[in-house]
Amino acid sequence: MPPDPLTVTDLACRRGDRLLFSGLSFRVEPGAALTLEGPNGSGKSSLLRILAGLLAPAEGTIDGGGARGYLGHDAALKPAMTLGAELAHWARLDGGLARLPAAMAAVNVAGLADVPCRHLSSGQRRRAGLARVIASGAALWLLDEPTAGLDTASSALLADAMAGHRAAGGMVVAAVHGDIGLAAPATLRLG
Numbered sequence: 683m684p685p686d687p688l689t690v691t692d693l694a695c696r697r698g699d700r701l702l703f704s705g706l707s708f709r710v711e712p713g714a715a716l717t718l719e720g721p722n723g724s725g726k727s728s729l730l731r732i733l734a735g736l737l738a739p740a741e742g743t744i745d746g747g748g749a750r751g752y753l754g755h756d757a758a759l760k761p762a763m764t765l766g767a768e769l770a771h772w773a774r775l776d777g778g779l780a781r782l783p784a785a786m787a788a789v790n791v792a793g794l795a796d797v798p799c800r801h802l803s804s805g806q807r808r809r810a811g812l813a814r815v816i817a818s819g820a821a822l823w824l825l826d827e828p829t830a831g832l833d834t835a836s837s838a839l840l841a842d843a844m845a846g847h848r849a850a851g852g853m854v855v856a857a858v859h860g861d862i863g864l865a866a867p868a869t870l871r872l873g
């Protein structure tokens with residue numbers, strides 16, 4: 683069964699004493715994608731964190747969208763753990779252990795399974811975070827500048843993964859500073 687659309691109504695966000703945005707309303711249908719654009723500090727990351735349930739909105743409501751898979755600026759990976767053990771830990775919590783091998787292959791981190799996370803490059807860390815999101819099986823992917831630090835081949839893998847996710851009825855909301863390979867996304871401009 684497809685997830686309910688993500689419906690956001692009259693959302694406002696305050697950080698410190700600054701009102702970042704207010705009166706924000708939008709809807710993302712199953713299979714659709716929304717990119718968040720705007721200058722540094724306009725609130726794109728804050729909006730993603732609100733959608734992920736990590737930050738409380740000052741006002742407004744959020745309905746539907748199914749389970750969330752969130753990738754912030756840095757994937758939380760324990761330095762001493764191997765990547766394989768770390769991703770398996772998260773996949774177990776997310777209920778996605780059976781999906782993990784395919785998810786790791788999808789972003790080309792299967793060959794890094796035995797590497798301690800502290801040895802991963804920033805692009806490899808990002809790909810690992812994407813593997814976690816893919817393995818989670820979440821309907822709504824919330825991605826903060828997901829191609830930052832990715833090489834061309836990895837960006838293409840991400841584009842394929844996002845297309846496959848949408849073809850299966852999933853949704854993508856991504857903060858971007860340029861093209862990340864999403865086909866025909868809707869755009870929300872902040873700031």
Ligand SMILES: Nc1ncnc2c1ncn2[C@@H]1O[C@H](COP(=O)(O)OP(=O)(O)OP(=O)(O)O)[C@@H](O)[C@H]1O
Nearest residue numbers: 697698702720721722723724725726727728729857
């Ligand atoms: N914990 C916090 N407390 C107070 N203000 C914060 C906090 N976190 C972020 N901010 C402020 O909120 C504003 C929006 O930050 P946010 O990271 O959401 O913007 P952004 O649009 O994602 O920026 P960028 O393009 O640089 O990633 C910034 O001015 C930032 O300094």
